[in-house]
Amino acid sequence: MATLDLASLAAGDRVQHELMVRSREDKTTKNGDPFVVLQLGNATGVISANVWKEDVPTIAGVRAGTVVQVIGSVENYQGRRQLKFTAPPRVVAASAVDIDEFLPRISVSIASLWATVDKWRADMKSKQLRAAVDLFFADDEFRARFERTPGAPRGHHAQIGGLLLHVVEVATIARASAKTMRGDVDLVTAGALLHDIGNVETYGITAAGFEYTQPGYLIQHMVLGSLMLDRKFRALPEGTFTETQELELHHFVQSHHGLLEHGAAVRPMTLEAELLHWADQSSANGNNFVEAMEDSELFPGDEQLSVKKSWRLDRKVWRRSHAWD
């Protein structure tokens, strides 16, 4: 059964597909009747469904994280699309479910992103930097975790594959910057690939979506990244890297947020660390724009000015109506 494209559903469409329950809220009407609001989603988006009084017992086993077989149709309810079940949703056994199919996922091909990364690795002139990058990026287990990790739990790149996409964007921008500013392209590439490795331990994937792990909120991704680097370094033959070489790689991790108030342990102290910081900003904020332009809460119709502020960008955004001929 092909994945249902939730973004393109219109009122009247019939639905007979598997969807994951993202959240379930049990409520009571003012008349004292119970009802339930479900959020149902897959890799393409989310849609809600209300279950009224008499049907509530039919969804007793339905919880956040459950995958259900849905039969119903799309309606308009208070100006929004909504699912109306025509038969009780049937719970799919957890053992039969691949959770990733039901989480948001980047639209770019993950394989093509890896191809770009591997091309950069192959092109490196510095054997030491190649070796440093390969501590992680030549490790299939790491690659498997990395490509599943979002760029953030909410906000920019909050999708399966988001971290990989983000890192490719950052490296692309930082490499262009280093070329035009006469920096070391290999070095800034290594910094870009390694700067966010801690995210694989910072964000967890559950049936309910992406969220911070305990290490993620107690010591955050940059400290985790340095611990990961240090454990790899400690396992190498002594002398593989000098002390300051190790420190320079840690410095990319610790300084890439630029300012202490944005979480950096230190401000960037080299040209390459500085360029990495701005490339990181450009990718994160640029991605926020890309998503804001497609956000139907900001642009419910054909507005030019968004009807409210993007919470990610803390401002209204604008869609041009003209073309540039």
Place this chain on the structure above:
Amino acid sequence: MATLDLASLAAGDRVQHELMVRSREDKTTKNGDPFVVLQLGNATGVISANVWKEDVPTIAGVRAGTVVQVIGSVENYQGRRQLKFTAPPRVVAASAVDIDEFLPRISVSIASLWATVDKWRADMKSKQLRAAVDLFFADDEFRARFERTPGAPRGHHAQIGGLLLHVVEVATIARASAKTMRGDVDLVTAGALLHDIGNVETYGITAAGFEYTQPGYLIQHMVLGSLMLDRKFRALPEGTFTETQELELHHFVQSHHGLLEHGAAVRPMTLEAELLHWADQSSANGNNFVEAMEDSELFPGDEQLSVKKSWRLDRKVWRRSHAWD
């Protein structure tokens, strides 16, 4: 006579060249004797010279902005190189001087920067954006002013050619960003080329160096840029651009500083304006790093950590001692 390379002078070197007086300070020793400190420079840098009591009358006509024929040698004085005149400096007639030869100048070829700009113009698919850019960049008089303007009077790109170099760096980075983030490359290129046009009316070049013009300090470069755009637009046949097309180009000018507290009239409201903003930051701060690494006040010897903070970057900077093999 070839330009003297002030950066490579060592104690004991003989000097017999034209230099411009950047500044003259008349002082008095505690014994009541007059002496004068001159700063002398050309396109490659600056060196100082002290003129003591008995020789002060020999430099009566020497003022900031005067070009003088210098005969002397290089000494160490309190740990710094300094010029010692062996004959009184001779004033060169203003009519015989090309001021630009004596001001700091970028080390990159201006012609090659123009070639890059012109290639981007030629590659544009949008005729309208090409037309907008050509309002300025196809105008030889404008190009002549533009290529002489610094990026800033102090700080990043404070050199003849600095604005052109900065704009090429910004456009290079913004184009790479737009490609990887799926933005409009022509549009961001136009934004990059136009964002700082107001600088040609903001910074003046005098014999004493670069400084703000009256329009520069009273209404600053972004307002000046919009006035320049508007005058060009008003002179075009009606309908050349739609009102919102004109506004989008103004918006690049007015939003490129990103935040109101950094002088932006508005925050960026499109992907392309956002990417331009971060590219501008990357070029400006990256250039500050490039110059800090070569600044003998920060690194008087072979230090790894600079001995004081770079005032441009408000932090100490670091020079790695290791190579990446």
Place this chain on the structure above:
Amino acid sequence: MATLDLASLAAGDRVQHELMVRSREDKTTKNGDPFVVLQLGNATGVISANVWKEDVPTIAGVRAGTVVQVIGSVENYQGRRQLKFTAPPRVVAASAVDIDEFLPRISVSIASLWATVDKWRADMKSKQLRAAVDLFFADDEFRARFERTPGAPRGHHAQIGGLLLHVVEVATIARASAKTMRGDVDLVTAGALLHDIGNVETYGITAAGFEYTQPGYLIQHMVLGSLMLDRKFRALPEGTFTETQELELHHFVQSHHGLLEHGAAVRPMTLEAELLHWADQSSANGNNFVEAMEDSELFPGDEQLSVKKSWRLDRKVWRRSHAWD
């Protein structure tokens, strides 16, 4: 038919008047029944009306911006006054409507404000400043637009006539400041009259109320003000004003917000620009107090301390209960 004074309506009053629909929200009760909440207003205020299930079809043609003939009475609903229709509202043809009659309007006479402005113009000793002011204030078309423009789309002076009232307040305060501080009274008057001219292109008036125009959000009112000034200057015989005279007038426009983080392009650099800035603050914030004191959301009863913060002032405000005998 006289304008209905919405502020003085009490429960039980009969209503048979024209009102404009400010907004319409279509909702559904938890029982699945449709109902509609209308906001209806005129120059004196706003009142809401609920239309229940069976009557929803009678208001099919009623949209935000429509003027309707209302027949009904005032009720209390959950502690607030509300209109109850006793007959279906009848849509008035757009061609028969003067939109301004239905928008909030200052309570001060617009004619008396113009009289004050014109007295100041007539009293000016400087012919050049008089000429600068008259570029706009002797132009009937500009005056007509100016007197319809609010001071802001929300917040202080958000009324027809609000900009004119604001400018008269600012000029009054700035003139008193300049007199006591030995500044140039003509100059600060000119600055006060011209500082917000860009607002006529920044705020639009639609049936739904006041809102930002596209130029308003893309480049904001100060840049628009300078473009308006520049176009007038460029149309004058050369030499009418010197370059620095023009710049000084632009400087009032660009600096009146005082600080970059408040949107100023530059900080005030003259006594008169500084005094204008504080007068602008005093008028805007003072007006926020005037309106807060009459705001029934802040003072639903006879409280001394407002029950919540004024969003305009970001603090609670206080109404004294004592008189000063």
Place this chain on the structure above:
Amino acid sequence: MATLDLASLAAGDRVQHELMVRSREDKTTKNGDPFVVLQLGNATGVISANVWKEDVPTIAGVRAGTVVQVIGSVENYQGRRQLKFTAPPRVVAASAVDIDEFLPRISVSIASLWATVDKWRADMKSKQLRAAVDLFFADDEFRARFERTPGAPRGHHAQIGGLLLHVVEVATIARASAKTMRGDVDLVTAGALLHDIGNVETYGITAAGFEYTQPGYLIQHMVLGSLMLDRKFRALPEGTFTETQELELHHFVQSHHGLLEHGAAVRPMTLEAELLHWADQSSANGNNFVEAMEDSELFPGDEQLSVKKSWRLDRKVWRRSHAWD
């Protein structure tokens, strides 16, 4: 002997006048010889004098705060005017000195400022507010202290009479604001007159100039003002003012700095307190501009842009070269 106008002295002028020693610095040349730098002043300004090696013993009794009879002439020394003694300065007995004659003093007539204050008092319609103001302003001892107090020890109004001038400026602006904004003119006048009464206990006048008292730095002028008010209130017959009337007067004192970060105990909560705050800002900052325009450190010649930032205003300031005809 008339007061010497220090501002108008030129090189070559003869001086034979009494001046107060503002400061004395004992220094040593690099040759090990002692010398002394004196700052000498009166109500019109300050001038420095160097006393070299052999003459140092002649000024043994000369200290900060001493008044000396000076005989000498004016010279240029390193681009500044300086006094050169032609005879040893003679110390004037402290008992023969009126310290106020030697401190900076406002150029406006103190009597005319009092006349304005007294006119406002006489015009008050509210007997209670008149009574509140008269607790201080009908008290000759208080008036004598008040008129000697500066507005601040450094910065705006740092002159004998400065506080009185500042309060008249504030009241003038606040009264105009209240009139145009429909506030209570008597009330804002009372607030303006009382808001800074604590300054008479905050700033001390010593021979060395103005400085903070111990109460001034340990609890600052607003707390001192409230203590002064409270002691007067406690001495009145019970019921003279209600509790909230007393509080409203305290509130003017405690809120006039506007924001907590500027030292206010609370933000203004009434229209009149708000208008007082902005009038206070306008007077303080406007006065900084008035003084900056006459400051020879900012404008050593006929510059239009000041050569450095005014430390009071934290920006460069501009003097127009054009007239407005």
Place this chain on the structure above:
Amino acid sequence: MATLDLASLAAGDRVQHELMVRSREDKTTKNGDPFVVLQLGNATGVISANVWKEDVPTIAGVRAGTVVQVIGSVENYQGRRQLKFTAPPRVVAASAVDIDEFLPRISVSIASLWATVDKWRADMKSKQLRAAVDLFFADDEFRARFERTPGAPRGHHAQIGGLLLHVVEVATIARASAKTMRGDVDLVTAGALLHDIGNVETYGITAAGFEYTQPGYLIQHMVLGSLMLDRKFRALPEGTFTETQELELHHFVQSHHGLLEHGAAVRPMTLEAELLHWADQSSANGNNFVEAMEDSELFPGDEQLSVKKSWRLDRKVWRRSHAWD
């Protein structure tokens, strides 16, 4: 009748106790039926009760601040416990009610806190500091007010006894700090006991709970504390304290918030005032943590990470699941 422990109630429990009405909201269902939401509480907490259509007339006399005799049982309603009346609540005559029994109260014994305070007083070596402290803490009327006052109306220590608990915590921490940092323990104890005395006039206790008094919002607790000190000082024989001794005690009051932006009139200028400031921070923020850990809105179940930010602490908080064996 023993106090009902609201915190330990479970669904199904029977209730027959007196509770105070904290608030009453009259609402209307979408069907137009009236209903009422009551918040009922005592010293141990709060619980809500809904009264539906037909029962609304039975609670006609029930208002915020009324104490009612409740008969009913505990139910679960939308995931929260709620009271269901089985008989109409009966209003208890105000004359028969001790309001304090129905307000939140600290769980620590007030008597034991006083014992600690009195031990510190008895241990003081400085008779003057003992005398200063005794101006308030030997006054039974003051003690009675003090022990009823909360530490703040919302947030930390918002309970009867909260101010006393806070002051004991602050003094405990400040005394330990002074001992280890070699400060004056008597002095910092006096500062700790006196720093918040103004709170007894700042927070009022009404039937509806704690709230700011008019003096509290118009001039805040530090100014009130200094007025209280000053009135006591003025009533003493002259010479009891020197002027600077009085000032030092005022300085503790005025500086304990540390920074102007946090409401301090001045920053701490002595070691003891500095240590008091940090002890105050530690007690206030530590108490916020204590309460956050027990807040069922932050931890509705057995979460480790709170489900939302604590508004007091502006961050999420964490409850460890491990023990430290």
Place this chain on the structure above:
Amino acid sequence: MATLDLASLAAGDRVQHELMVRSREDKTTKNGDPFVVLQLGNATGVISANVWKEDVPTIAGVRAGTVVQVIGSVENYQGRRQLKFTAPPRVVAASAVDIDEFLPRISVSIASLWATVDKWRADMKSKQLRAAVDLFFADDEFRARFERTPGAPRGHHAQIGGLLLHVVEVATIARASAKTMRGDVDLVTAGALLHDIGNVETYGITAAGFEYTQPGYLIQHMVLGSLMLDRKFRALPEGTFTETQELELHHFVQSHHGLLEHGAAVRPMTLEAELLHWADQSSANGNNFVEAMEDSELFPGDEQLSVKKSWRLDRKVWRRSHAWD
């Protein structure tokens, strides 16, 4: 030879002791004569000495870090004490020097501080926390490094033993806080002992004094502390600590600066981490006060208000002149 107490030297005293050269500056008088300014110090303080023209050759081998045998006497020079050599200083062989004797050192006994720490360790009820602390504090090599490390290279506790003193102060305050706030005393003690362990790799001791190491500036002390913890944890038998126990100890290290803008990786999320943060502030700022009160640059005489701001505290400080009898 006993250590010379530099603090108690007076003009006229004879000196015949070993001192370390802290810095050497080679200068030239305006007459062109060379002279040298030496800073000489030991554990008790610093004194300067000028060496003039003819004596410069006698100190050819004297550099920063050299220990010299000094023979001379104390003079007053420009109001400061200064050493005058009566014989050329003699260089002591590096092999005969114990550098620590010549660096500033805390006045408290290091042994007594360790006794306190060891008592706390012995008193711990939690074996796991004891084990965690002992990973470092039962390791003699670590203790030897720890007790030599300053609390900071400049500012608070910048002395041999400073880190140990700081940690004892922090633990003392945090323990008192935890006791009164019902926190876990063992846990907060462990946090206090471990929070700054990274400082032993952050600050280096050279002959020239304390300074940042390369790891110190490139990744700072909190990241270094976590790396040290992690390496110890990784070397333990699996299961010694649970993952969240390890994280809680890292969390103390990463959160103790409280706010991101002060360098914290995360804000404190537990009561104990919060209390540790405030105790750290109290010790650091309290120590700054202790040192400010004895700083002769702030109090050159018997002033009550310091003559300038303490750079550590960014404010003037006050010394009471009264006693509290």
